[in-house]
Structures are given as C-alpha cells and as structure tokens.
Amino acid sequence: EIVMTQSPATLSVSLGERATLSCRASQSVSNNLAWYQQKPGQAPRLLIYGASSRATGVPARFSVSGSGTEFTLTISSLQSEDFAVYHCQQYNNWPLTFGGGTKVEIK
C-alpha cells in the first residue's frame, strides 16, 4: 500500500501568516490527492482534491501544488477558523491511504 507522510507534525503560525504543509507519497499518486481539515470533535471536511479543485465553500486562500510524490497545501493568510488538523489522502491506488496529519496551531 502507498504510505503517505505529512510534515511537520505540528506547525505554529501567527494569524495572517502563510502556512505551508507537506505531504509525501511512497510512490507516485499522480494528481490523485485530497486534503481535509479536521477540528476537534468534528469529522474531517474535504478541502481540495485533484490538481487544484476546491470543494464547495472552501476559500481561495487554500491552494495546493505538486504531483507525483510531493505535494504542498498552502494557506495564504491564516484566519482563526483555520487552526485545525490537516490530512492528505491518496485515491490513486487501493487501499486508500491517509497521512498522519499536520496540526496547525496558534503561535
């Protein structure tokens, strides 16, 4: 199975700053990658899938780059509601696999 590795495990960022989260796949997943946001006590929320498709209602400050094995989620200017855990997930191969998550916390 494809192993997804996210870094860093925790990212401390100030309000209004840029956050850059990484996700690496153990083999190529092409552009078949999704990102989710999860807040405490809640289910994950789909943010972005594919090369750059934002899910309904996701603000433009969330963007992704990369393909193959290296991916980046960028939050251009952190808002208070963005502090959460972010998960990446590949859907190129079965079984579907997720990274371990990156927690974005207030600096």
Next chain:
Amino acid sequence: QVQLVQSGAEVKKPGSSVKVSCKASGGTFRSNTISWVRQAPGQGLEWMGRIFPSLAIANYAQNFQGRVTITADTSTNTAYMELSSLKFADTAVYYCATGSSPGFDYWGQGTLVTVSS
C-alpha cells in the same frame, strides 16, 4: 445536500463484535459508494473498506480482511459496518463517508467504539 447519521457510541469487550449503522438522506444512496474510515485517539485516519449499495459489492483494506463486513440496505438507505474479534487497539471513532467527487464530500458524525474489559 447529503446527510449521514450514524448510530451511537458503543462499549464492547475484547473478542466481541460491534455493528455501526450509517443512514443516508438527501442524496442518491445507490449511486455513490459508502466508505468506512476510523480514527484511533490522537491518531490519523484509516480507510477500512467500502460498499457499492446498488450492487451489494464490498471491498476491504487488507488490514481488516476477515474481520470487517460492510453491508447496505437500499430499502432504508442505511450502510452497516461490523467489526469482529475486537481488540483494545480497535478503540476509535468510526466514520462513514461518501461523495461524488474524488475524496469524501460527506461524512457521518462519527461513532466512538470503546473496547474495554
């Protein structure tokens, strides 16, 4: 707007089984797969398997093969996940999820399953 509502929290003994339900509304239950994903305390997400409700065909992750059974009842728009031979390590929140786009657009609220002696 699809809504997924799961059954309530469960406490089970090691070696027993648990069955969690996921009732869908507001969408076309038959046309999308329903997956089950679990999250152990403080851990990441783990995909367990999925079902095509209209075909009653299920696929499972190797890690759970032989212990998990996913079924669906199209008459009630409800999917079920049964996990047997429970271990302490199966303590987790179990989610059902679905969507029409790649990735999961819609998630249930989660069901906490606690395995305790």
